[in-house]
Amino acid sequence: MSEDGHVVYVASATGDFIHLVDADKGYVVENVVVGTRPRRFAATPDGKELWVSSELSNEVYIIDRDKFTIAGKIDFLPPGVQKIDATPVDLVITKDGKTAYVTLDHAARLAVVDVHTRKVTGYIPISLRSSRLAMAGDENTLYVADSFGGAIHIVDAKGHKVTGSIPLGRTPSGVVIDDSPGRGTGRALRHLLRTRVPAFATTDNGLGPKGRDPP
Numbered sequence: 001m002s003e004d005g006h007v008v009y010v011a012s013a014t015g016d017f018i019h020l021v022d023a024d025k026g027y028v029v030e031n032v033v034v035g036t037r038p039r040r041f042a043a044t045p046d047g048k049e050l051w052v053s054s055e056l057s058n059e060v061y062i063i064d065r066d067k068f069t070i071a072g073k074i075d076f077l078p079p080g081v082q083k084i085d086a087t088p089v090d091l092v093i094t095k096d097g098k099t100a101y102v103t104l105d106h107a108a109r110l111a112v113v114d115v116h117t118r119k120v121t122g123y124i125p126i127s128l129r130s131s132r133l134a135m136a137g138d139e140n141t142l143y144v145a146d147s148f149g150g151a152i153h154i155v156d157a158k159g160h161k162v163t164g165s166i167p168l169g170r171t172p173s174g175v176v177i178d179d180s181p182g183r184g185t186g187r188a189l190r191h192l193l194r195t196r197v198p199a200f201a202t203t204d205n206g207l208g209p210k211g212r213d214p215p
Contacts (some may be wrong), residue, residue: 002065008049011038018052018061020068034061040090040132041190044115045097053102058086060102062118074113078123081107082211090132093132094139101129101157110155111163124160126153134175 035054128148
């Protein structure tokens, strides 16, 4: 939904469209074609762009919100991963509009993207799968749902590494942070950051001369 509440953006996973809906009058105003199976949105803080993950075409499409046209796209190909397995699902953009984080589900990676250049700057390995994510209010920590590993993984956003995991024993597919006053999130966060990193989690950032998949 737009900041003023008058426009709603809707993803059509089967039609590969993003629909622009007039929320006041209740009808579709425009459609724009994106990649295969659009999943999630993130707006840049300046309100100019809408980023859309397209899971099966392994891309994030960037929509100019004023013109409602495609302004660019970003492809993903982590080292040692087949393109078909990149599968971007969820994404968040930092408050300063400089960095985006994109979960690559089947690749079990978290992509780090420079928003200005629209270039991938790194890949963070996330155990077995990386489905949805949420960012802490201070933007120092990311929480990534691992639906196959049955855990929420805690990622140091500055250090680009997994620092802990919360085992759940089921198939978590989403993360929401309640940072409302009085919830004690600071105390909970300190506890979670002390959680041991399990053997299947890796802290290799996936770049440079050691930019290969872990054994």
